[in-house]
Amino acid sequence: MEKEKIYLDNAATSFPKPEEVPKAVYDYMTKLGTNVNRGGYATAYDTESVVFECRELLGALFHASDYKNVVFTRNITESLNVVLKGLLHSGDHVIVSSMEHNAVMRPIRQLEKKGVSFTRAQCESDGSLKPEKLLSCLRPNTKAVVMTHASNVFGTMLPIEEVGAFCKENGLVFILDSAQTAGVFPIDMEKMHIDILCFTGHKGLLGPQGIGGFILRDELVQKIEPLISGGTGSLSNVETVPEFMPDRFEAGTPNLPGIFGLHAALNWLRKLGEASLLNKETEKEKASFFIEDNLSLLSLSEEEILCEENAYKKELESLPSFSVEQCFEASLKKIREHELHLTEEFLNLLEPLEKEGKLKIIGKKDTEMRTGVVSIQTLTRELSDTAFQLDTRYGIMTRVGLHCAPSAHKTMGTYPTGTIRFSFGFANTDKEVKLAIDALKELLEEEK
Numbered sequence: 001m002e003k004e005k006i007y008l009d010n011a012a013t014s015f016p017k018p019e020e021v022p023k024a025v026y027d028y029m030t031k032l033g034t035n036v037n038r039g040g041y042a043t044a045y046d047t048e049s050v051v052f053e054c055r056e057l058l059g060a061l062f063h064a065s066d067y068k069n070v071v072f073t074r075n076i077t078e079s080l081n082v083v084l085k086g087l088l089h090s091g092d093h094v095i096v097s098s099m100e101h102n103a104v105m106r107p108i109r110q111l112e113k114k115g116v117s118f119t120r121a122q123c124e125s126d127g128s129l130k131p132e133k134l135l136s137c138l139r140p141n142t143k144a145v146v147m148t149h150a151s152n153v154f155g156t157m158l159p160i161e162e163v164g165a166f167c168k169e170n171g172l173v174f175i176l177d178s179a180q181t182a183g184v185f186p187i188d189m190e191k192m193h194i195d196i197l198c199f200t201g202h203k204g205l206l207g208p209q210g211i212g213g214f215i216l217r218d219e220l221v222q223k224i225e226p227l228i229s230g231g232t233g234s235l236s237n238v239e240t241v242p243e244f245m246p247d248r249f250e251a252g253t254p255n256l257p258g259i260f261g262l263h264a265a266l267n268w269l270r271k272l273g274e275a276s277l278l279n280k281e282t283e284k285e286k287a288s289f290f291i292e293d294n295l296s297l298l299s300l301s302e303e304e305i306l307c308e309e310n311a312y313k314k315e316l317e318s319l320p321s322f323s324v325e326q327c328f329e330a331s332l333k334k335i336r337e338h339e340l341h342l343t344e345e346f347l348n349l350l351e352p353l354e355k356e357g358k359l360k361i362i363g364k365k366d367t368e369m370r371t372g373v374v375s376i377q378t379l380t381r382e383l384s385d386t387a388f389q390l391d392t393r394y395g396i397m398t399r400v401g402l403h404c405a406p407s408a409h410k411t412m413g414t415y416p417t418g419t420i421r422f423s424f425g426f427a428n429t430d431k432e433v434k435l436a437i438d439a440l441k442e443l444l445e446e447e448k
Contacts, residue, residue, distance in 0.1 A: 037233025
């Protein structure tokens, strides 16, 4: 009998996805399959309408000023490369934090060879950043601040709203890497003074891999040179890149299966928020979201479930409607509270093991200004072997090593050894947290 798997690597990619996501990808591939901006027939227009609506949903989620400035890319790494390499030029200076992922640092290191300089704002021993540290990094030629919203290794969140205010006050472009927070924590481009928001679709947004993007303010459109140029389906009579959005940055055929999957995920989040606002969930949502708390539903016949769903639909017709923004806010709150609950429980259960000298918790030990990511170092056995045994013996999937963020590890004193990272998602349960702790206890009690 195959061992039950426990997925605790949501910081790498969320799993499982809502069932609507793979269905949307499959339906596109089998029922539509058409391109956008390249066909004068009905199914091409049907495809374009989904792409259009996906931009609108992303614009609403992030409080963007204009949906047309939502640009699709393959992933957030591509987004950051497009933005940084198109915006920064020889003689420019940029500020980063000491917690940055290589998705930021490697493009900047490439740009360094072309005359771009950078300064790291040093974070504290728990990964947090004091906003006043930015002032000492400021140079006469500083053009931008690019910063992660939260560490992918240690879960610590940075004070983005304060950073945005600093950028506005000093006339700097603020570029946000939202890889670890989009879909879980609220991001308001206007309120946080974010000029360019880079996002990925496959983590907190619950979409498929291979789709991401960025959103930028109108005034920056012409200041960023496109990294890739080619056919857009528009202005086919000229050999120059279109000046208008989003065509300026979307050359070639986009990842339409990925966009369809992301569109389905965003709608799932919207519906979850709507149900939460109505203080009522569909039977399907109850069974799939917090299934261990709703086992009684599993005993219902298909006819009984259908009857319940029909009654619910009739009740919905008489209930108030909510804006998309309100629905997203409610869904993110629900997911965030769940993930942080699991994180708090996990940290509390780790504490006795740390007191016994068996492991060390790296970073914050509470849920204030953090995501559902916890990193540890095992003190009585080798890290990679521990992670290997967690998987092979207990079916617990984690990530071990430097997590593509050497700067963050140097900040936290875990370089070059790295850490074992546990990262919780919307589908994880209290039971899985307990099983992970029990597995760690058994491994750490073994003589090595």
